[in-house]
Amino acid sequence: MAAGYDIDFLPAPLPLPVPPGATSELTYPRFTVLLDPERRLAAVTGVNIDGSRLLDLGRSGEWRLDPRVGADLQTGPQVYARNDLDRGHLVRRRDPGWGGAAEAREAMEATFFYPNAAPQAAGFNQSKELWLGLEDHVLAYAQTTDQRVSVFTAPVLGDDDPPYRGILIPLRFWKVAAWQGPDGLAAAGFLLDQSDLVDLSEGLRAAPPLGGFRTFQVSVAEIARLTGIDLGPLTDADVLPRRTARPTDRIPLATPADIVL
Numbered sequence: 001m002a003a004g005y006d007i008d009f010l011p012a013p014l015p016l017p018v019p020p021g022a023t024s025e026l027t028y029p030r031f032t033v034l035l036d037p038e039r040r041l042a043a044v045t046g047v048n049i050d051g052s053r054l055l056d057l058g059r060s061g062e063w064r065l066d067p068r069v070g071a072d073l074q075t076g077p078q079v080y081a082r083n084d085l086d087r088g089h090l091v092r093r094r095d096p097g098w099g100g101a102a103e104a105r106e107a108m109e110a111t112f113f114y115p116n117a118a119p120q121a122a123g124f125n126q127s128k129e130l131w132l133g134l135e136d137h138v139l140a141y142a143q144t145t146d147q148r149v150s151v152f153t154a155p156v157l158g159d160d161d162p163p164y165r166g167i168l169i170p171l172r173f174w175k176v177a178a179w180q181g182p183d184g185l186a187a188a189g190f191l192l193d194q195s196d197l198v199d200l201s202e203g204l205r206a207a208p209p210l211g212g213f214r215t216f217q218v219s220v221a222e223i224a225r226l227t228g229i230d231l232g233p234l235t236d237a238d239v240l241p242r243r244t245a246r247p248t249d250r251i252p253l254a255t256p257a258d259i260v261l
Contacts, residue, residue: 004027006048016044042118063112130255133256137259172194191215191222
C-alpha cells in the first residue's frame with residue numbers, strides 16, 4: 001500500500017520499537033502497524049507527522065479489514081457490535097494527513113483499517129479529549145524546532161486483560177512522541193488507563209462514574225517495563241527524567257499545561 005513509517009524522518013534515524021514476540025508488519029501511507037497475531041491487536045504503531053504540512057480534510061473512510069492478513073488475525077466489527085466499545089484509532093486519522101490533498105486523503109483513509117484500531121471504552125470525556133490531543137500539544141511545542149514528530153502508540157497487551165468475544169480487552173494504552181529538540185532527539189511517554197471504565201458484567205458497558213485521572217505522563221523506561229518492548233534510543237531521549245526529581249512517578253494529566261516537555 002505504501003512505504004510505511006520512515007526511520008529517517010527526523011534528523012537522526014529512529015527505528016520502530018521492537019515487540020518481544022512475533023508480529024506481522026503492515027505498511028500504510030506514512031505509518032506502520034506491527035500486528036500481534038495472537039492478540040489480534042497492534043503491538044506497535046509508528047507514524048510520521050509533518051506539523052507544518054498538516055491538512056484538515058474532514059472525516060472520510062470506513063472501517064474495514066486489511067486483506068493482507070486473515071480475518072481471524074484481526075479484531076474486526078463483531079467485537080464492537082452492540083456495546084459501549086469504540087474503535088479507537090491508534091494512529092489518529094489526521095496524523096498522516098499532510099502534504100498534497102490527494103496523498104493526505106489516501107493516508108487518512110488508511111487509518112480506518114482494523115489493525116489500526118483497538119477497543120476503547122466509550123465516553124472517556126475530558127480525559128479522552130486530552131489523550132487524543134497529546135500529539136497536538138507536542139506538535140505545537142515542536143514547531144519551535146523541527147516541526148516534525150514521530151509518534152508510537154499501542155495497547156499494553158497484558159496477560160491479565162479481561163476476555164471478551166474471543167479477544168482480550170486491553171486496559172491500558174501507551175504513547176511515545178519523539179521530535180528533534182535543541183540538544184538532539186527528545187521524547188515523552190504517556191499512559192492511558194481505562195481499567196475502571198470497562199465493566200464486563202453487563203455485556204461490556206462503560207462503567208460510571210468516570211472519576212479520577214485516566215491519562216498520565218510516565219517515563220519511557222516505564223513503558224518499556226510494562227510492555228516488554230524495546231524502545232531503542234527513545235529511552236535515553238526521554239525529557240521526563242531531566243525535568244522531574246522523581247522520574248518514576250506517574251504525572252496525572254488534567255490539562256495540556258500539566259505535560260512536561
